[in-house]
Amino acid sequence: MKKTIMNLAVALVGLFGTTSANATVYFQSDFNGQGNGTSSVGGGALTLNAYGLPTTYGAFRDGALTIYGGEDHNGAASAVLVGLGAERDAGRSLLEMTGQYRTKSGYGDVPWNQTAQIQFQNSVWGFTYNRLVITQSTPDWTDFTLRLDLAGLETDVSHIDMIKLNFYIPGYNPGEFQVDNLKVETVAAIPEPSVASLLGFGVLGLVATRLRRRS
Secondary structure, three states: OHHHHHHHHHHHHHHHOOOOOOOEEEEEEOOOOOOOOOOEEEOEOOEEEEEOHHHHHOOEEOOEEEEEOOOOOEEEEOOOOOOHHHHHHOOOOEEEEEEEEEEEOOHHHOOOOOOEEEEEEEOOOOOEEEEEEEOOOOOOOEEEEEEEEHHHOOOOOOHHHOEEEEEEEOOOOOOEEEEEEEEEEEEOOOOOOOHHHHHHHHHHHHHHHHHHHHO
């Protein structure tokens, strides 16, 4: 009986399940060894380049990507992510960014009073496809995940060829924003259980119950 149930389970997984594709990593770095005056860093296929004040004074402190207030629109951004269309067609339709962030007081220990953002941004018009907004003081390292469904992009223009990474602080308010252990990759989307799959496993349960009664 157990063998019969196992065979049914394998068949249902093959019928309703999906096979995960390998992830493709675009950027990965822990930013260790970056001097305070560094304004760009590579981590694979992408390079993060500072803009605003960090261009002059560097975008790395304490072994982390560091964006700080003082001028309007300080930050770091990448070039366009190349090849996302092929990734989507290969089944890796989820663009995922993971890492850690924290906030710090501004110069002279002035309390954090900022709005930091981590973005998947359009490189042509500047709007965001998805973003994480941090407004509260967060002194401890905090894990984050930001995702973008490549299969769900509009098709009026080639949006998939216009996506870049952006980390920034707007305005002149005090505060520093740090990002560490950053990884950006495309992965296979994990679908929610469909009605068919739920029904299939329900049938499996009924079959298992009947086999138990017979035995």
